[in-house]
Amino acid sequence: MNVRRRTGAGARRLIPAAALAAVTALGAGTLTACSDSAAAVNTAKFDVVASFYPMQFLAEQIGGRHVHVTTLTSPGQEPHDLEISPQQIAALEEADAVLYLKNLQPSVDDAVAQSPVRTRIEAGSFTTLEHHGTEVGGHAAAHDTHEDEESAGKDPHIWLDPERYAQVAEGVGRAFEKADPAHAADYRKNTAKLVGKLDALDSAFRQGLARTRTKVFITTHAAFGYLAERYGLTEEAVSGLDPESEPSAARVRDLERTAEADGVSTVFYETLVSDRTARTLAHDTGLRTDVLDPIEGITGESRGRDYFAVQQANLKALRKALGAK
Numbered sequence: 118m119n120v121r122r123r124t125g126a127g128a129r130r131l132i133p134a135a136a137l138a139a140v141t142a143l144g145a146g147t148l149t150a151c152s153d154s155a156a157a158v159n160t161a162k163f164d165v166v167a168s169f170y171p172m173q174f175l176a177e178q179i180g181g182r183h184v185h186v187t188t189l190t191s192p193g194q195e196p197h198d199l200e201i202s203p204q205q206i207a208a209l210e211e212a213d214a215v216l217y218l219k220n221l222q223p224s225v226d227d228a229v230a231q232s233p234v235r236t237r238i239e240a241g242s243f244t245t246l247e248h249h250g251t252e253v254g255g256h257a258a259a260h261d262t263h264e265d266e267e268s269a270g271k272d273p274h275i276w277l278d279p280e281r282y283a284q285v286a287e288g289v290g291r292a293f294e295k296a297d298p299a300h301a302a303d304y305r306k307n308t309a310k311l312v313g314k315l316d317a318l319d320s321a322f323r324q325g326l327a328r329t330r331t332k333v334f335i336t337t338h339a340a341f342g343y344l345a346e347r348y349g350l351t352e353e354a355v356s357g358l359d360p361e362s363e364p365s366a367a368r369v370r371d372l373e374r375t376a377e378a379d380g381v382s383t384v385f386y387e388t389l390v391s392d393r394t395a396r397t398l399a400h401d402t403g404l405r406t407d408v409l410d411p412i413e414g415i416t417g418e419s420r421g422r423d424y425f426a427v428q429q430a431n432l433k434a435l436r437k438a439l440g441a442k
């Protein structure tokens with residue numbers, strides 16, 4: 118579906134009453150007949166419902182053969198806009214655990230809060246969150262409508278920083294061990310392996326970005342704040358945390374000045390959202406465009422088949438744009 122819904126600040130998203138009624142009418146017994154893949158829970162394995170790709174990847178890597186993972190956000194769907202379906206709400210109730218990231222998908226936050234699911238694993242609770250790009254608002258501002266004052270408005274894009282993602286992996290590993298103690302030894306082993314790979318990725322970024330002509334990069338979607346901070350870079354977002362909002366004329370002039378002063382070569386855009394803004398800006402400023410993937414989903418368009426492959430592609434794109442030596 119290409120129709121994207123904008124929700125202004127102050128509008129609280131609720132699960133439609135019709136959706137809840139449909140779930141009640143379905144009853145648990147009919148769920149196995151449902152063709153929605155997200156409803157295929159309640160298997161003999163440890164059933165985990167993951168909210169979107171970075172959570173799915175953690176569940177699969179850590180859970181290995183002991184878990185059955187379903188994902189609420191289909192590949193290619195921009196996750197921020199997900200509207201959870203009645204089948205998915207029903208699947209949540211049947212799951213052994215839900216693994217999600219608060220403040221990214223309001224519809225998921227609401228569904229999890231209202232669900233009787235046994236084990237709730239919230240990825241953001243295992244690492245530190247910060248405010249990024251608050252001066253321009255965007256979807257983090259829209260998330261201020263949630264009652265959780267602590268995390269409201271903070272940047273949810275923690276998985277793009279390998280070190281934070283490793284902290285989340287360790288937390289998820291512990292949660293799996295607790296919820297499914299029969300396979301604790303395997304979860305521990307798988308977590309250690311994943312964390313090792315994330316440490317290696319962190320080293321690759323650190324070394325690959327240590328010496329560059331410039332430290333500044335421009336993106337359309339302000340998803341790379343944690344990554345930038347980790348490696349001493351500066352992310353200039355065209356229009357804030359919202360991947361689709363149009364930049365003002367003043368913001369474009371601002372970016373033109375930044376591009377010139379800091380020797381910026383490239384305007385980055387992402388795969389799941391239109392590149393129109395990036396192309397317009399690049400045209401106006403004489404810059405190149407390239408993809409920097411926020412890894413919110415993996416599709417045929419992605420420059421790699423999993424998190425690690427796409428992060429390596431991101432590193433390559435950054436090295437080129439920043440003039441790595």
Ligand SMILES: [Zn+2]
Binds near residue numbers: 197338340411413
């Ligand atoms: Zn995002």
